[in-house]
Amino acid sequence: MSMSRTIKVDALARVEGEGALTVTVRKGELKDVQFRIFEPPRFFEGFLRGRRYAEAPDITARICGICPVAYQMSSVHAMENAFGVTVDGPLRELRRLIYCGEWIESHALHVYMLHAPDFLGFEDAIRMAHKHPDAVKRGLRLKKAGNDIVTLLGGREIHPINVRVGGFYRVPAKREWMQLIEELKWAREAAVETVLWTGQFDFPDFEQDYEFVALRHPDEYPFNEGHIASNKGLDIEVRDFERHFEEEHVARSTALHAVRKTAGSGRQPYHVGPLARYALNFDKLSPLAQETAKAAGLRSVCNNPFQSIVVRSVETLYAVDEALRILENYEEPDRPYVPVTPRASTGYGASEAPRGLLYHRYEVDADGTILSACIVPPTAQNQKTVERDLWNFIPSRLDLSKEELTWQCEQAIRNYDPCISCSAHFLRLELRKS
Amino acid sequence: MTAKSKPKLAVWKFASCDGCQLSLIDCEDELLAVTGEVEIAYFLEASRAVVRGPYDLSLVEGSITTAEDAERIRAVRRVSKTLVTIGACATAGGIQALRNFVDVEEYIAAVYAHPEYINTLATSTPVSEHVYVDFQLRGCPINKWQLIEVVSAYLNGRKPFIPTYSVCMECKRRGITCVMVAQGTPCLGPVTQAGCGALCPSYNRGCYGCFGPMDTPNPASLSEWWLKGLGVSTADLVRAWRGFNAYAEPFRKESEAHEHV
Numbered sequence: 001m002s003m004s005r006t007i008k009v010d011a012l013a014r015v016e017g018e019g020a021l022t023v024t025v026r027k028g029e030l031k032d033v034q035f036r037i038f039e040p041p042r043f044f045e046g047f048l049r050g051r052r053y054a055e056a057p058d059i060t061a062r063i064c065g066i067c068p069v070a071y072q073m074s075s076v077h078a079m080e081n082a083f084g085v086t087v088d089g090p091l092r093e094l095r096r097l098i099y100c101g102e103w104i105e106s107h108a109l110h111v112y113m114l115h116a117p118d119f120l121g122f123e124d125a126i127r128m129a130h131k132h133p134d135a136v137k138r139g140l141r142l143k144k145a146g147n148d149i150v151t152l153l154g155g156r157e158i159h160p161i162n163v164r165v166g167g168f169y170r171v172p173a174k175r176e177w178m179q180l181i182e183e184l185k186w187a188r189e190a191a192v193e194t195v196l197w198t199g200q201f202d203f204p205d206f207e208q209d210y211e212f213v214a215l216r217h218p219d220e221y222p223f224n225e226g227h228i229a230s231n232k233g234l235d236i237e238v239r240d241f242e243r244h245f246e247e248e249h250v251a252r253s254t255a256l257h258a259v260r261k262t263a264g265s266g267r268q269p270y271h272v273g274p275l276a277r278y279a280l281n282f283d284k285l286s287p288l289a290q291e292t293a294k295a296a297g298l299r300s301v302c303n304n305p306f307q308s309i310v311v312r313s314v315e316t317l318y319a320v321d322e323a324l325r326i327l328e329n330y331e332e333p334d335r336p337y338v339p340v341t342p343r344a345s346t347g348y349g350a351s352e353a354p355r356g357l358l359y360h361r362y363e364v365d366a367d368g369t370i371l372s373a374c375i376v377p378p379t380a381q382n383q384k385t386v387e388r389d390l391w392n393f394i395p396s397r398l399d400l401s402k403e404e405l406t407w408q409c410e411q412a413i414r415n416y417d418p419c420i421s422c423s424a425h426f427l428r429l430e431l432r433k434s
Numbered sequence: 435m436t437a438k439s440k441p442k443l444a445v446w447k448f449a450s451c452d453g454c455q456l457s458l459i460d461c462e463d464e465l466l467a468v469t470g471e472v473e474i475a476y477f478l479e480a481s482r483a484v485v486r487g488p489y490d491l492s493l494v495e496g497s498i499t500t501a502e503d504a505e506r507i508r509a510v511r512r513v514s515k516t517l518v519t520i521g522a523c524a525t526a527g528g529i530q531a532l533r534n535f536v537d538v539e540e541y542i543a544a545v546y547a548h549p550e551y552i553n554t555l556a557t558s559t560p561v562s563e564h565v566y567v568d569f570q571l572r573g574c575p576i577n578k579w580q581l582i583e584v585v586s587a588y589l590n591g592r593k594p595f596i597p598t599y600s601v602c603m604e605c606k607r608r609g610i611t612c613v614m615v616a617q618g619t620p621c622l623g624p625v626t627q628a629g630c631g632a633l634c635p636s637y638n639r640g641c642y643g644c645f646g647p648m649d650t651p652n653p654a655s656l657s658e659w660w661l662k663g664l665g666v667s668t669a670d671l672v673r674a675w676r677g678f679n680a681y682a683e684p685f686r687k688e689s690e691a692h693e694h695v
Contacts, residue, residue, distance in 0.1 A: 040449045040499045041554055047532040051673060058642065062529050062678065065453020065575060113459060113480065124481030126469045136466070144462040155633045157460055158453040158575040159644075162637045169639040336638075410482070 009406060019418060021409060023394060030398070033390045035383060035413065048373040053079050053342055053364050054165055060360070060375065061159045064419055066109070069102040069150060070353030072163040073224055074360040074375075079165045081239075082347025082364050083340045090333040091167045092224075093326050098153045098163070099223040099351070100323040104146025104187070105157065106354035107274075107316040110417045111194060112139025115309050118411040119201040135197065138190050142316070145187040148180055149323055167337030177327050184324050191317035192292050198310045199296025204408075206393060207303045210385065211260060211268060212276035215352055221284040221318055222277065224351045229280055230270070231301075234260075239348040241359050245270075247376065258381040269384035272356030273416060274311045275302055286325075289318040305389060305415040312417070342368030353378050355419050379418045386416055441490035441589055444476035446510050448496025448503050449530055449558060453575040454521035455479050455495045461578050468582070471589060487513030491588050497523040497530060497558040504555070504564055511565040516588050519561045520581065522574035522678045526646055529574075531558040531681035535689075560681070569594060574644040574678040577629050597628050598649035601641050604632035613640055620660050622674065625651035625684070646679035653688035668692050 009021045019039070024032040044063055051059060056075040061068035073095060080087060087095070112135070113125040122128040129136040147157040152172055154160020162168050213234065215226035228244075229235045236244055246267065247256035259267035282290070282300040293314045302311055344366040350359045356378030363371040393412050397405055445455050459465065459480060475485035492514035498504050511517055519525045527534065538556045561567055571584050571594075580596055587594035597603075601623035605612065613619040613635050621640030623632070627648040634641045647653070653675070660666040660674075675689035 040503065042449055042499070042528075042530040042558075043533055043538075044529075047529070052670070055673070059529060062451050062453075062574065065451040065456050068451075068453070109456075109459065123483035124474075126466075126474060126481065127483070129466060129469075140462040140465060143460075147460060147462070155637050156575075156630070158456060161634050161639070161642075164639075169634075170637045407482075 005402065009410060019413070021390075021413065023390070023409060025394075025398060028398060030391065030394050033387050033394070035387050035390065037379075037383070045373045045375060048362075048370050051370050053082075053362070053368040053370060056362065056370065056373075057163050057165065058159075058161075063375070063377070065158050066106055066419055067102060067353045067355065068159050069098055069154070069163070070351060070358050071360075071375075072160070073099060073351040074349045074353075074358045075362075076163060076165045076349070077224060077351060078347040078349030078360040078362050079364070080340065080347070081349055082345040082362060083165075083343055084345075085166060085338055085340045087167055087338050090331055091171075091336075091338070093330070094153060094168065094171060094333075096220075096223050097323055097326045098150060098160070100319040100326070101146045101149025101153070103319040103354050104316055104323070105143050105150065106146070106417075107312045107319070108139055108143035108146060108194075110354075111198065111309055111312050111316070112136060112143070114417070115312075115414055116198070116201075118407070118414060119198075119309070138193065142187055142190045142194065145183050145190075145320070148183060152176060152180060164337055166340045167333075167335075169336060171333055171336045174330060174332060177330065181324065181327050184320055184327070187320045188288075188317070188324065191313065191320045192288070195292045195296045195310060195313040195317055198313045199298070201309065203304060203306045204393075205304075206306055206389075208305065208389065208392065210271040210275070210303065212279045213260070213270045213272050213381075214276040214280045214357060215350060216280050217284070219284075221281050221322070222352050228350060228357065230260075231279055238350040238359070241348070241350065241376070242361070242374070245376070245381075247380065256380055257383050258376060259384060269388050270381065271385045272378050272381045273308070274315050274354075274356075275305065275308050276356060277352060278302060278311045278314065285314070285318050286321040288321055289314050292317055305412070308415050308417075342366065355379060355417050356381065377419070379416070382416050382418070386413055386418070389415070440471065440473040442475035442485060442487070443472040443585070444487070444489040444492045444510075444514065445474075445479070446476070446492060446494045446496075447478070448494065448507065448524065448561075449499040450496030450521065450523045450528065452479060452495070454524075454573070455493070457520075457576050457578040457581055458493075461582060464582060468585065472585075488515060489513055490515050491585065492517045493585075494519045494524050494561055495521055497527045497560060498564055499530060499555055499558045501555060507561055507564050516568045517561075517565070518569045518571060518584055518588070519567050520571045521576050522572065522644065522646060523558075524561045525570040525572055525682075526679040527558045527560050527681035529678050529680070532676060533558055534681055535676065558681070571596065572627055572645040573629055577631075580629055599628055600624055600648040600651070601626045601628050601630070601632050601635075601645070604628045604630075605635050608632055608636065610635045613638065614659075614664070618664055620664055620666050620670075620674065622656070625653050625656050642674070643677050643679055643685070646682045647684040651684050653684050654691070657688060657692060 020036045022034045057072040060071040060075045154162045212231045215222035216229040217226035260270045279301040346363045359376040361374040534557045584594040614621040619640045622643040623641040626643045627645040629645045675685045
């Protein structure tokens, strides 16, 4: 068959935000792959300048309606780092708890509503619900359990209002949790079923050699804290992130492309998100999550991005398990937050958003006004890896019909659960006045 | 519309965080019931299937920040019988409208390594500055119960019941002690439209204005209270008005009145 063609997906569906893909094939050979983000820039780093430190969690939450808690967490940790404050004990546990809620709602959304329809051959979850009503209902209820955690602790599921630098505005009383515990026990069973369900999907044989980058912590599966580590020997403090990673401004995207700076092999793409966390932290998953992962056919490292749906399900199970552990041991803290005193300083924070590492840096003056901000979201970091996957994925599939190949390419992008609205908001306003 | 065909619902996105359209998917218990009543004809966040217009009801999220989007919103209006904006970005320009208070054109040209890659307007504006809007649903994010109310109102040919009084009303109704009077915490509740359920005061903090100005607000009086009664600095006052609804007229004028004092 004639092999000169262009595949264009002008607006990718079932991703958060606006992205497009152009694949060019000439004479049977793959010539170009461009994963473009054309979400209009919103200049967060520009207008954060001149705002108060205390506003950072509320403002940066608005970068992403799917993972606002991640933005709140990275920003409060960065500010606390700047002011030399440590938040521990029950307040630290509550931060893990609200993060569990976000992982559950975000992962359940992606697994059931956005990604599973690809594997089962449906345009969307609503059409899938006609054939698989029980699965879709289970997904929605699981998602709701996650949202319930965020709502109780944060006030509402999207852009929660209760997170502040130092802790929370108000912490719920123990009795407010009781109903939630019952629902989470159901969610644990549902999450086990989810892992086993997704484990049975058909996956293309597509093992890749990635540099996985994620937080690693000595005692726990990472949410808020840890070193930035990789499977290729990287192990650094959060504050050193920008020494090892760099963002490039590329013409075709309104999001910057992040690369890892290596001594030997130049600038390299890397992989953040569930596969990376899992590969680097399998030993820190709860026993139930580990066992269920194995029962679904996973090993302790998964190099096939199409299986990310299974890994995301394992992480959902872990998050439910961890939320139950925190709730069952919860002791009300004596105060809802640790007071902070601003000082002129630079603070660094990184946490694990559902889609991967989220890095924040703020420079703050003595009265707490933000002088500069730098935010590196997960999808910007994965952009180059998504393109590289497509370069490797497409050549052996050039015989497929255009329609089929298009769908498979979309699916390969959706493996990353790309949150395009996040990643495009970071065109940096660096003021260099001469 | 024949008895058999369902009304067509479309969801459109402009510059935004996706949170307001996510509110529709966050109606976990109601989603399948809603999709039983309408045909989801265009909703890219949820589906790759696209049904051609015209659409009976279009929900529009996000503000207009590029020349292409200014064109696109006109095209959306042409194929929509009813157009409802959802959220602070679509109804007031959103947090990204903070650019409207600085000279962005010059800013970008002076600043970027590759200014030629940047394609953006100097302002972030609400949808209503570009096309006729049938109804504006407020909030950053919108309240999902209000969303269901709006969708079901338009499907049934009635006017949505969305109160335009202030957050104070909700606070009183919930029996929450006033954080401003009792604790001296600055609060935008007296001038902000209800809809959140007085969330922030119920968590012991002041309202920061997610739902934008209420019907006939008196921002000047509130500024006076903050400055003289609570000892808030002018800079903090300006920042408070310049939040997620900074470009909504009553808030915009109030911030400008204090900016260079």
